Amino acid sequence: MSAPDTRACGPGAAVLDDLAVSLLSGVVRWLEDHLAWFDPDQWERLLPQRPFRPGPLLELLGFLSLLDRAGPPGVPVPAALREGALALAERVVDDPGFATRLRRADPYFPYHLNLVALLGVLGRPRPALSEECLALLAVGAGGHTRPHKPVLNRLELRWFLDRAGLAAPPGLPDTATLYGQSLPALGPDPLFLDDSETYAFTHALFYATGFGARPLPAGEPDTGFLLESVRLLLGVNLTRGHLDLVAELLLCADLLRSAGPRGGDVPDAGPVARGWGTLARAQRPDGAVPGPVHRPEKLSGLTGEKADAYLFGTCYHTTLAAGLAAAVRLESRPGKGRVARRPEPADATPQQNAPFATTSPDEAPDADEILSWSATVRATVAQATDQERTAWSAAAEAVLVLCAQRHDRPGLAAVLSAVRALGQDGTPLARSAAALLAAGWCASAPDGCGHARHDD
Template identity: 50%
Template structure:
């Protein structure tokens, strides 16, 4: 029998628990599941709206939670009949049964894919919704919302195709298959790792989520060369988020790295990223998002404080739990040998590193260069460029591209 989550015993985290329970990813997963179970009521749209702004798709947090429940069940971490999963599914069934959900579904507007996905996930997890499913089939066949049209953004079409395939829906003929759509996404088009915006990085991570079914397959990604190139991109972005402290994207990029390696190994960068997530987690297990402000929380109490913590922590916490759940084994309790730890993203920290590091390859300086360029921090970029050249990497294309940008920013 697979381990579940007991209402009193707390979450079990599968085979990774036990002698290596101190490993960072297991600590993150255990804490996240403990927090989710303690805060399940806040995933209900009505509870959310008591203190927090109404969301365009009201069951949005529930939709994310059910996606996690599916991965946890598939990974053997939390069974779908465990208390946490049962209660999440109960809340989702209540949301779908609400008359407002039915009206929103029938509109077939820009939120239609999320209505369809929630119905599909409920069925995948053993709670079929025959009526809403039939409506989804009808709207999908009619291309309600025009989501299948070639002029629509590729990520939205990739998302819809993934939702439809995963839920067993018949996709419209005009909607290309998942592989074709993936090949038109930012992940497959050799993105400029120095200049990806946050929204473009999110698009990259989600394209990989859908193309790999959250780390479950790699056959749509191309050959070994394409996978290696993409993993190089992901690792530069992972390092850049690590030095900048972007926990949302750090968790998502860790999942992408696992999806691309297939070996579920742990090197120094992965270890440091998991250590950062574990170190940032609150005592209750929640992982704060970039918009969480402790000083704001300090001025709140009661339900307002609970709502603030939930609203500013739930997404990053779920992302971290997802990333931990797809790993085959825990991150080592001790840091593996390898590249030196990355400094902070500020120019002073990078400057100290540039003066003191005895030797390092692109695995160290490339994330720092990307972090500096993304922040338009000319001092940091100049410091890393100087270090990369001193280390013998002046001819690297990334160094040349960053130097050109730095010169262009400076002007005449």
């Protein structure tokens, strides 16, 4: 792979705001067109049953509640979408089976509580069900507030209660205490974060800030560390084409920017700009943003309801995540009142001319591409411009993490050699990667260690 052209410095904030407006407009349109698929009965006709049946509907109500607070006037929520979603949720919670399942206080109890709570937030309260939820919490049913439960689960439950204005039981610590025990507050090494831990990282920031409604609780690490972690993880997931995490990390970037006096500045360049450009290019004409498991070639072989079901099942979550990110970005920007524009052509969105930028896991670089790119950097670094060196250094950090995730020892060694050529081998990430190699990491694994995998 040849060395990339890095002449572009990145678009201004206004360009990215316009992309966010177009993205959000498309998301809202797609949700309205596909509202029927949020019905658990419709979902189960053609898609696998979910442990918490109204899970997608719960996510939709959370999105609508955020739009009530953050939605820009230029992207109104259609009455048909809002009223249809609320009517569907009312039907779900009024079914006798819902209360029966709620009383089990099983691992899905917090989501039963949240669905009831969100109906109240959105103006359709169910007082009897709310009282049942609080009574079960008060006696410790299910142990959901106990210290032995994962901290992210308890932080999430605290957010559900606080958003709805419901009193938390005495055994459930406040948000600041729970956040202090969460993954981002503990200063994780991004080299060793898998997907589930990256989701835990993003969601802890969502809940701790109320999706940007309040400052990040004070404590370590400082916001600068978190911003650097978000930038790095954005680069990693742009390289992987994991748009779900790209959207969530873009949301985190704006939460950290707008989270009050401890928030910092997140320049609209580098991974942040690339992320918005990538989401804009990936968004389908109908408004959907494909998820990591979406495969266009599979969709092309389906017709009718089967095609509709596949599209919804593989796109709805990433579409909602992209919409949340756009809404939070626009809430914190002067352009909140701008009028929605038509999506820009793909070649007009910010490309950032970065190596390995992808919109699908199928496009992620394989082992040979990484080796070739590393060799090119080493061979041309002496003649490179400052801009090129900056872009290569950022790309190398992302690919170091990708190689570690894949257990690709040859790739990790090659990228480290490029990092040394760039004079960046003193960073904590590079030192951590070098220590892995020195310790014999992955040196004799029997499963083809060092070959790229495509199991994202």
